[in-house]
Amino acid sequence: MLSSVPRPPASSSGSLWRNLLTYGLIAGFAIWCVVGFHHDLSKISLAPLVAGWPAIVMAAALSLLNYALRVVRWQLYLSRLGHSLPWRFVSLTFMSGFAFTLSPGKLGEMVRARYYQPLGIPVSGLMAGFFVERLLDLLAMILLAVAVLAELQAYRQALWVAVGLVVGLMATLALVPWPKVAESMAGHPRAGSRLFNVAQSAVAMLGSARLFLKPGILVMGLSLGLVAWGAEAIGLKLVGDVISTAPLSLSSAMGIYAIAIIVGALSFLPGGLGSTEAVMASLLYAHGYQLPEAILLTLVCRLLTLWLAVLIGWCCVWALRGQR
Helix, strand or coil: CHHHCCCCCCCCHHHHHHHHHHHHHHHHHHHHHHHHCHHHHCCCCCHHHHHCHHHHHHHHHHHHHHHHHHHHHHHHHHHHCCCCCCHHHHHHHHHHHHHHCCCHHHHHHHHHHHHHHHHCCCHHHHHHHHHHHHHHHHHHHHHHHHHHHHHCHHHHHHHHHHHHHHHHHHHHHHHCCHHHHHHHHHCCCCCCCHHHHHHHHHHHHHHHHHHHCCHHHHHHHHHHHHHHHHHHHHHHHHHHHHHCCCCCCHHHHHHHHHHHHHHHHHHCCHHHCCHHHHHHHHHHHHCCCCHHHHHHHHHHHHHHHHHHHHHHHHHHHHHHHCCC
């Protein structure tokens, strides 16, 4: 029952300082951008955004669709773990992780696990679901980027690194006998030490990940990811058509968005900050956008995807804290 879920523990002082450091770095990065690009920023006109506000609203709606489809996938994973929970609770807990998406590899999103532990859902299963979710998101981005592979010569190396990472992880999950590894580790002389416990948790997570790699749920998860991330790429095209007269095809918008997110993920920076924006702006510039237009479109896109998610995440955290 939803009412049986206790309030999550208050954040420690260490977590507070980590949050302050993260947002301090973000503020510093923003100031650096303003100083470094003040000449181009001064040429930015917001008039096209005002005139084309319906496209902005539609792009925001597509971002919300992205979140909704990923909630559906998370509910599917919870069902595979043997737990059928109310949609409202699943939606709030899943999106609460967005509040901590500004973490390397988005690992902070695993904070949602604290809401499920009182319900008896093992952390290893939740971590496995999160791991496969990230893996399928990366695979979806690779497939979207392939749409304009010929135009992405400078970023082919990053794309191949992502492909190698996905293939390697998939092969590792499928071929390694994780239950036997866990069994052998249980009888190891060093079992019980802190580092060994971390290794055992990782092995349990990787073993549980196989639950989500069966053909049916794997195809469903990947399909939902493709539609979800493709929706945000469509939003990039809609806003781009308002900001500039430079032609931007749907396939180009998907490729630009996907490769920018892939590079941001591989950079392991919080939320891909800096790397994602730099790649997206440079690709838009290569597609005929003036630099001020490319910067404006990049900022609007990130506002409607990354920062909208962070805002919704904190709203969900607040809503869950009110549950008793």
